Amino acid sequence: MANMSLPCRSTCCPELTSAGLHMVDGRISLSGGGRRFEVHVPELQLDPGQALALTGASGSGKTLILEMLGLLRAPQDGTIYGVGNADLAALWQGGPRTPKLAEMRGRLFGFVPQSGGLLPFLTVRDNIALPQRVCGQPDPDWCASLIDRLGLGDQAGQYPASLSIGQRQRTAIARALSHRPRIVIADEPTSALDPASADQVLALFLETAAEQGAGVILSSHDLDRMDRHGIARRSLAVEAGPPVTSRLEAAPC
Amino acid sequence: MLIVSLAIRDLFRDRFFLICNTAILVGVLVPLLLLFGVKNGVYTALLEEMLADPASLQIDTAGNTTFTEADVAPIRDWPGVAFVTPKVRSQFDYVNVRATEGRRLAAALMIPSGAGDPTLPAGVTLASDRLVVSSGLARQLNLSEGAPLQLITQAEDRPRQLVLEAQVAHVLPEQALSGRAVLAPFEVLDLIEAFYDAYSLPDHGIDGTKPLEQRVPRYGGVRVYAEHLEELAGLQARLEERLGVATLARTREVEGLLGLGRNLTLALGLTAALASVGLGAALGFAFWSDVARKKGVLASIALVGVPGRSLMLFPMVQAMITGLMGLVLSWMGYQLAGRIAQNLFGGGLPDGAALTLITPGQTMGIGVSVMALLLCVSAIAGWSVQRIDPATVLREVT
Incomplete structure (x- = not known):
């Protein structure tokens, strides 16, 4: 891993530390049907244990940013991106399907997809243990602790098909945390839940992530819920084009 | 290996597709195996029936000719030749046989033989006093292995019979040699011919008109056995060219059977090739559509850090188990x-x-071929799997 000394381009934050996730001048460009859409992240910093919500209208590029942060989409040249001392932008130089890219994605990140993304042929317990097996670091005690913490004890031996949506999301959260990742990326993790369940699941998610020092970055439309849970917000503002550009607004100082 | 375990768990959870794909395989393979088995079984039975009679491998010179050892010796070194024996003139190859303790006589054909003769069972060796008899002769004279017997020859104008004492070394099975016959080393037949030719045989108490030392060895013909049925026709042609005589062999019968075998193999091979194309296409598309259906699941596996080159094993492992x-x-x-x-x-x-x-060898070959076919067609599905974008899980809400 290359040691990174990141230049600060933010007028608001005097210095970007390299302890958590940090991105400077991150850009993605999409084109199709004669139209171009650009997403620009001038700067982004997420410290260990911190939670940050990306907000914005549908189609503003929240998921694109999550994909870029989660090593699922290549940033454009010139993007500076790292977690800790790892230069993640450089991983794309070998192409999108290198084992190193997959390995870093698995090791550094946990994902909570909107759909849960659970494997239907594994039990709740095995789904939660999967990232540990991928990383080669089995830790059954930690899995049991997560199952207990997220109230999944009665469902541990069941398959996802027999779970409620709330139980599936709690399983997805446990899975995302099971290998103790540095960052957890959640794409509208509570949008499929009723309000009461959504608050309960989100609270559990944030508490558990904070306990293990994982940074959480999520996307959401629900500004009130973000505020209720004390999650810092960064919104995406769309500027008319061409090209249409969605820019992540500066962090509040 | 993680991906193998995941593939197996998915396969057995999704049993319906496993059953469908297995049924496709069984539906194609069972009729093919049966066709192949019947072709092999019937053809092998016909071949074994033919090979049970060593005469199927035999090439015999027709009529009486005159050869010397110089004519015959090189033939022994020809490729594809199992056994060569000279023959005496045909009128001197009949003797009377009697069980030493018995009273009945039976005329029998003397057949020259020796080590390598396919008519002789393995482990049976001949000597001038240890002879092999056909089952027909043994039955008629009540001979069994180890029984003493006498070969008795009477020639015109000879006051004494030539009587040769010997022992039964072996009684041949019915299908090996029909009629009444005695297999003996060529020297025994040569001795009988010398007796007919009026040579003196002092060792056997025979006074002749000529001393035996004056006799120049001459052969009345030659009998050759091919090592394999496939070599019979070529060997017969070469023998006729070399000796300049007509020969007798079951070449047409043998070639007919071998041709039938070749044609059946060709027809079955074409059928198997067509079936393989159909099977490969059916299973190839089945595996491909299966991974397309499971794109979300596979993307979820990729999302947690399984690299594409491992992920491509997912359908291939399932194909191998299927x-x-x-x-x-x-x-x-x-x-x-x-x-x-x-x-x-x-x-x-x-x-x-x-x-x-x-x-067993054919079974192994069929198994390896089927597995190789499945590996190839599932590799196409594997190729499509390693291109699945793990971001699909975030983008597509199910």
């Missing part, structure tokens, strides 16, 4: 169908012959 199940069930289906066919149609075959036959 293949193994298909092969085992097909083999069981073939065995069952083979037994039914044996009961229904096996009556026309020689005793003990199987209507269907697939050797």
